[in-house]
Every structure is written in structure tokens, then in C-alpha cells.
Amino acid sequence: MNTPNDTLDCGHSLADLSAYLDTGQIDDPAHLERCPECQAALASLRNLSQLGGDLLRSDVADAGSGNDDWMQSILDNLRLELRPGRSIPLQAEHPDDTLWESEGAVSALIRSVADALPGTAAGKCRLQGEVTIMGAPITVEVEVAVVYGHPMEERAAALRDELARTLATQTELNIQTINITVTDVLEPPAPVQPTDTPATTDPLNTEDQP
Amino acid sequence: MTEFLEAANTSPVGGSAAVSTALAEELLGLVQAVEGVHSVYPAQPLWQSIAGAALAAVTGEKLPLIGLVETGDTLAVKVRIGVSASHPAPAVTRKAAGAIRRHLLPRAAVVEISVVQLGS
Numbered sequence: 001m002n003t004p005n006d007t008l009d010c011g012h013s014l015a016d017l018s019a020y021l022d023t024g025q026i027d028d029p030a031h032l033e034r035c036p037e038c039q040a041a042l043a044s045l046r047n048l049s050q051l052g053g054d055l056l057r058s059d060v061a062d063a064g065s066g067n068d069d070w071m072q073s074i075l076d077n078l079r080l081e082l083r084p085g086r087s088i089p090l091q092a093e094h095p096d097d098t099l100w101e102s103e104g105a106v107s108a109l110i111r112s113v114a115d116a117l118p119g120t121a122a123g124k125c126r127l128q129g130e131v132t133i134m135g136a137p138i139t140v141e142v143e144v145a146v147v148y149g150h151p152m153e154e155r156a157a158a159l160r161d162e163l164a165r166t167l168a169t170q171t172e173l174n175i176q177t178i179n180i181t182v183t184d185v186l187e188p189p190a191p192v193q194p195t196d197t198p199a200t201t202d203p204l205n206t207e208d209q210p
Numbered sequence: 211m212t213e214f215l216e217a218a219n220t221s222p223v224g225g226s227a228a229v230s231t232a233l234a235e236e237l238l239g240l241v242q243a244v245e246g247v248h249s250v251y252p253a254q255p256l257w258q259s260i261a262g263a264a265l266a267a268v269t270g271e272k273l274p275l276i277g278l279v280e281t282g283d284t285l286a287v288k289v290r291i292g293v294s295a296s297h298p299a300p301a302v303t304r305k306a307a308g309a310i311r312r313h314l315l316p317r318a319a320v321v322e323i324s325v326v327q328l329g330s
Contacts, residue, residue: 034252036292036327084326090300094321097307101299101325109295109328170299170328 009083010035017041037084040108044122047115088131090172103131106171110142113162117155119147123183127173137176140167145184156180234276240309241276241289246297247306251290251326253277284318292327299325 007013012031017038020026032038085103092099107125114122123143130136140163146155160178167175241250252275277288287310293299307321 036249036251036290039292039327087324090303090325093304093308094311096318096320097304097311098320098322099300099303099307099325100323101303101328105326105328112329166295170293170295172300 008037008041010037012038014041014045018045021045037104040104040111043108044111044115048121086132088171088173089134091134101171103127106167106173109166109170110140110163113166114142114144114159117159119150120155120159121145129176131173134172135174138173139177139179140175141179141181143181143183145186146182147186152182152185156182230278234274234278237276237278237287237289237310237313240313241291241306244302244306244309246293246299246302247291248294249292249327250275251292253288253290284320285314286320286322287314288322288324290324290326293325293329295329299328 010031012026012035016026020032021042026032032042083104085107087100088103088106090099090101106127110125111122114120114125121144123145124141125143126141127138128141129138131138142159142163144155144159146152159180163178164175167173238250241247254274254277275289277286279286279288289306289310291303291306293302303323303325307323310321311319
């Protein structure tokens with residue numbers, strides 16, 4: 001995976017984390033236990049990997065090599081949203097308490113809700129508005145890629161309802177609007193053509209087949 | 211994100227690293243015991259303490275999970291937590307702040323808690 005400037009603020013890159021998912025190897029494994037940004041990235045990459053596997057029968061690293069615009073767009077947005085971002089205030093019971101949620105945590109939550117829908121991968125997830133001001137009107141912008149065959153309107157309505165419910169529970173944002181845009185419809189893998197020659201190799205490895 | 215800035219006249223809690231460490235451990239236990247808190251992350255984000263992170267990697271010493279800074283009579287406590295999806299994060303955060311504040315009574319405290327991960 002070659003995503004320009006894909007290094008997170010903690011120093012790890014999406015390529016590092018993708019390689020970790022593939023191999024289990026990373027320079028500082030203990031870091032992953034204490035870095036919420038890396039944990040959010042791993043969760044999203046796992047979903048992308050699963051979707052990529054379902055869709056492309058290849059791993060996310062190959063799919064994100066720059067030849068697939070939809071995957072590249074998702075990775076670019078993922079990199080941006082994994083930064084902590086703005087501090088979103090929560091009501092405190094004591095005047096000397098300061099309670100926050102990071103914008104990155106809320107974006108990752110939105111992404112996880114969208115990713116939880118089968119055949120769906122979240123692209124851009126943005127909070128529009130003055131999130132640092134308690135009660136300011138906020139618009140949620142979510143872009144998703146869906147696998148062909150899933151009903152889009154029904155999918156968007158379900159996602160909107162779930163996001164509204166989740167954000168009302170997990171934040172104190174004054175959500176005014178949730179805009180969901182389907183930016184990519186992904187074709188499922190072509191059915192394997194029957195051949196006269198019995199398969200003698202891994203059926204998932206089609207590279208050697210005509 | 212709001213930075214945790216140390217005032218000019220600050221010192222580790224109680225003037226002793228051992229006391230500071232002990233109090234930080236007590237507060238860590240309190241926060242971890244709050245229902246819905248699934249993780250406590252180093253109080254200082256890693257990109258703000260690269261040198262400390264590098265040193266910790268070499269020495270094996272864990273980065274402090276609870277930030278404590280004493281300014282005059284007031285103790286500033288900084289915590290970064292992850293909250294599980296099954297619990298409302300705002301309420302969990304307020305519970306954690308209340309637990310810290312009650313534990314420190316009658317001492318004056320300034321408590322800052324950031325939720326940096328929502329859901330497990």
C-alpha cells in the first residue's frame with residue numbers, strides 16, 4: 001500500500017499497520033495497546049480487508065496499491081480521520097472539570113457504524129460545524145462504497161437511523177443533519193468460468209488459469 | 211485538541227516521585243473500575259512525548275497513564291480513556307471525573323478527561 005503521507009501522528013503508517021495485519025509483525029507491538037489512533041486504524045483496515053477479500057479476492061494491500069480509486073479514497077480519508085482532531089466538549093458536573101471527546105474518536109465511531117453494514121465500506125466521515133462549541137448545530141457527512149446488489153436507499157436509511165441513535169448515545173453533539181452519499185458501487189467478483197480441466201491448485205488463486 | 215500545559219510553578223505530586231506514582235496508580239484503579247471504561251491511554255499523547263516514548267521503549271518502563279501536576283494547592287489530573295460501545299460515553303466520563311474528585315477530597319483538583327476511543 002502506497003498512500004502518500006500516510007503516517008499517523010504517532011509515527012506509524014497505514015502501510016505499517018496493514019503489514020502488521022498480514023504478518024503479525026511490527027517494530028513496537030506494545031505501542032498498539034496504548035495508541036487509540038492505531039487501534040482505530042486497525043479496526044478499519046480489518047473491515048477493508050474483509051470487504052476486499054469478499055470483493056476482490058485479494059488483500060487490502062494489493063487493492064490499495066493506487067490502481068483502485070475507491071480504495072485509495074477510503075485510505076486517504078482514513079488517514080485524515082485518524083488524527084485526534086478537535087476537542088468536543090462534554091457537560092461536566094463540576095466547574096473545574098474539563099471533559100472532552102476527540103473528533104477522531106467520533107469519526108472512528110461513525111466509520112465503525114457504517115462498516116458494520118454488510119458489503120459497505122465508509123469513505124469520508126466528517127463533522128461539519130463548530131464542534132468545539134457546546135450545542136452548535138452539526139452536520140454529519142458520510143460517504144460510503146457499497147457492493148452491487150445491496151439496496152442503496154434502504155441501506156442509507158438504515159445507516160442514517162443507526163448513526164443518529166449511536167451519536168445521540170455516545171456524544172452530546174447537536175446533530176442537525178446526517179448526509180449519506182454513495183460514492184462507489186462496487187462490482188462483485190465475476191463467477192468462475194467452468195473449465196474442462198480439473199483444478200489442481202488453490203481454487204482461490206486464479207493467476208495461473210487462462 | 212487542548213494541550214496539557216504545565217504552569218510555571220509546578221512540581222510532581224507531594225514533591226516525591228514515589229508518592230506521585232502511588233497516587234497515579236490509585237487513580238488509575240478508580241478510573242479502570244468505572245463501568246464502561248475499557249482502556250486508559252497514556253495521559254500525554256505519544257506524538258507529544260516522542261522522547262519519553264523512545265525512552266520507555268528502551269527501558270521497558272511504562273508511560274504514565276494518569277497525568278498529575280501540582281500547582282500550589284491544586285492538583286491537575288489528566289486522563290485519556292476509551293469507552294465501550296455498550297455504555298454512553300458522556301455519562302461514563304462524568305462518572306470517572308466524579309470518582310477522581312471524590313478520591314482526592316478535600317484537596318482542590320482540576321480534572322481533565324478526554325475520550326479518545328469510542329467503542330471497543
